Amino acid sequence: MKVKLFILLAMLATSLQAQNDPDYEKNTNFGIKLGISASTMFGGELANPTPLMGYVAGIYYHNKLDKKLIHYQTGLDLRLRGSNFNNVNATQENRTYSRIGIISVDIPLNLLIKVGEFTKAKANQIMVGIQPGIIFRSVVYIGADQMPLNSGNFSSTWDNLPLKNFELTGLLGYQHKQEGFGYQIALKVGLNNLNNNFKLTTSETDPVTKITTVYPLLPLTGLGKHIGTASLEFAFIF
Numbered sequence: 001m002k003v004k005l006f007i008l009l010a011m012l013a014t015s016l017q018a019q020n021d022p023d024y025e026k027n028t029n030f031g032i033k034l035g036i037s038a039s040t041m042f043g044g045e046l047a048n049p050t051p052l053m054g055y056v057a058g059i060y061y062h063n064k065l066d067k068k069l070i071h072y073q074t075g076l077d078l079r080l081r082g083s084n085f086n087n088v089n090a091t092q093e094n095r096t097y098s099r100i101g102i103i104s105v106d107i108p109l110n111l112l113i114k115v116g117e118f119t120k121a122k123a124n125q126i127m128v129g130i131q132p133g134i135i136f137r138s139v140v141y142i143g144a145d146q147m148p149l150n151s152g153n154f155s156s157t158w159d160n161l162p163l164k165n166f167e168l169t170g171l172l173g174y175q176h177k178q179e180g181f182g183y184q185i186a187l188k189v190g191l192n193n194l195n196n197n198f199k200l201t202t203s204e205t206d207p208v209t210k211i212t213t214v215y216p217l218l219p220l221t222g223l224g225k226h227i228g229t230a231s232l233e234f235a236f237i238f
Contacts, residue, residue, distance in 0.1 A: 033058045033184075035235025039081035041100060044225030045198055047087060052099065054081035056235055062112060065123045065177070071112040073127070079104050081231055087219060088144045097149075097200055097217045099141035100161065102229070106133030110171060122178040127186060131169040138163050140200055142217065149202060149217075163194045163227065175237070182237045190229040198227060 037054040060075030082101040089096050110129030138161040140149050150158040173186025199222035205212045216222070 029064060030059070030061050031238050033060055033075070033077070033235045033237050035184075035233055037079070037081060037231040037233040039083060039229065039231035041083035041227060041229050043193070043195075043227045045195055045221060045223055045227045046083070046085065046100070047219040048085050050084040050086050052082050052084045052101075054079065054231060056080075056233055058106075060108070060237065065112075065118070067114075067118045069114050071114075071125070073108065073110045073112050073129075075108050077106045077108060077131075077133075079106055079133075079231075081229065082138075083229075089218065094143055095202060095215055095218050097140050097142055098144065099146045101137075101139045101141065102135055102163075103137040104133045104135045104167065106131045106167075106169065108171065112175065115174075120179075122176065125175045125177075127171060127173040127175050127184065129171045130191075131171050131188060133167045133169065135160075135163060135165050135167060135194075140217070142202070149200075161200075162196045162198045164192070164196045166192070167194060167229070168192050169229075173233075177237065180238065184233075184235055184237060186233045186235075188231045188233060192228075194227040194229070195225065198222065 033056065035056045037056060038051040039054045040049045040051050042049060056077055056079045058075050058077035060073060062073035063071050065071060080103055082099065084099050085097055087096045088098055108129060108131045110127045112125035112127060115124045115126055139158060140161055141147060142149050168191045169188045170191050171186050171188050173184055175184040176182050200217035201214050202217055203212050203214045
């Protein structure tokens with residue numbers, strides 16, 4: 001957590017320093033984005049999803065904003081997201097999944113549609129686009145304390161969940177931008193099925209017989225049904 005906070009503060013300090021640069025306003029086509037999100041997962045494979053607080057940090061580029069109706073914007077985002085699950089069962093505390101965490105790198109490809117009057121001081125746009133991304137880390141947590149299933153191992157050895165690595169997301173949002181500062185709100189919904197023979201299991205080894213037994217995490221997975229993601233994201237743009 002301290003490392004994440006340091007990275008966010010460093011990025012914010014960089015943006016503030018850039019705004020003090022007298023030439024900054026000539027280069028506002030580029031910028032950084034810092035924000036939070038309420039994310040979840042949907043579809044028939046995973047039971048009882050509830051929102052999870054997530055984070056996003058990224059860089060963006062758009063063509064010069066002027067009085068034209070449509071502009072474009074792209075960038076590179078690092079997103080921490082996933083979903084909580086209301087599945088805790090007191091009688092089977094260590095055999096229920098209660099959270100899934102996902103880390104991905106995404107490339108927003110957006111059209112910016114001008115709303116209202118355009119001035120040099122500010123611009124308002126509707127954002128519509130798609131967002132291809134790569135999921136490079138996914139972890140399941142169990143029980144009310146949301147402990148990682150593989151907590152007994154070094155995190156570098158944890159296997160990813162059986163989710164497809166590629167995700168295509170649809171995006172609809174609103175962006176307000178003025179000189180050196182702005183914000184955006186966006187709804188992002190996964191368009192493709194991430195199920196890759198998805199099945200969650202855990203194992204226990206008898207201390208006497210040394211026999212390892214594999215148990216399914218509850219509620220049961222491996223149903224072959226849809227897995228999708230969704231998030232409502234708010235971010236400051238600099």
